[in-house]
Amino acid sequence: MMPTSSELTRTAKDRYRYTFDLPVKPGTHVVKIYWSDSMHKTIEESVQTVRFTVVEGQSGDKQ
Secondary structure (H helix, E strand, O other): OOOOOOHOOEEEEOOOOOOOOOOOOOEEEEEEEOOOOOOOOOOOHHHHHHHHHHEEOOOOOOO
């Protein structure tokens, strides 16, 4: 997924928020987030990894 500039909300200097709805099943997941250059090549120093766990029946689950 690649957000457009209108989908990014600046939260601080060099910090942005991008909200998306991605259906995931319960369990542990990993999301890698990074910037790409104009040739769509990953800018390696921008790569960040986020690990999270979705718990079945957790508040906010969609049916």
